[in-house]
Amino acid sequence: MFWTFITQYAIVETIDGPNKYSGASAVLSVHQPNVVGKQYSAGRMMIQNGPDSLQVGWRVDPSLFGDARPRLFIYTNASQSHCFNTNCPGFVIVDTEIPLGEVIGKVSIRGGTSVAMEIYILQVKFKNS
Numbered sequence: 001m002f003w004t005f006i007t008q009y010a011i012v013e014t015i016d017g018p019n020k021y022s023g024a025s026a027v028l029s030v031h032q033p034n035v036v037g038k039q040y041s042a043g044r045m046m047i048q049n050g051p052d053s054l055q056v057g058w059r060v061d062p063s064l065f066g067d068a069r070p071r072l073f074i075y076t077n078a079s080q081s082h083c084f085n086t087n088c089p090g091f092v093i094v095d096t097e098i099p100l101g102e103v104i105g106k107v108s109i110r111g112g113t114s115v116a117m118e119i120y121i122l123q124v125k126f127k128n129s
Contacts, residue, residue, distance in 0.1 A: 023122035030058050030115045032070050032107040038063050044075075047121055053077045056119050058104055070104045 014021060026045035033041045044057030055075040062068050064084060076088050085100040086093065093100075106115045 023120060025118065025120045026057075027116050027118050028057055030070055030104050030107050030117055032060060032068070035060050035062060035068055040064070042073075044073075045119055045121065051077075052079065054121060056121055058117065065101065070107060071101050072099060072104060074100060 012024075024045060024047055028043035028045070030043065031041070035041055040059060040061035040063070042057060042059040042061075044055045044059070046053050046055040048054075054077075055073075057073065058070040059065075059073045060068055060070050065071050073084055075084050076082070076091070078088075081088055083091075085091075104117070108115045
């Protein structure tokens with residue numbers, strides 16, 4: 001039995017200075033690879049500030065979701081809190097049109113049709129009332 005592990009990264013690093021960023025975006029092809037047990041596969045974008053990070057994308061993870069279908073996810077790693085979707089204490093959903101954990105129905109077919117999703121992470125600044 002042969003195992004193939006493929007990891008691809010595209011990294012953008014910013015430096016401190018006058019430029020302030022308020023978000024990021026990515027286009028990810030969506031796949032449904034065969035995974036079993038504690039295996040998982042994901043297409044994700046991560047933003048990081050020191051040790052804290054936020055990941056968003058799709059994930060096939062039977063141990064997390066109970067099946068092997070691609071689902072939309074957010075993973076938060078902030079201080080001592082590490083959790084998926086709305087399982088983080090204090091996590092607030094501000095847009096109910098983003099169905100975290102929902103199955104992504106259309107996936108890419110190897111050697112055939114490619115299906116992609118565009119994702120964004122945006123910082124929203126609220127004015128004091």
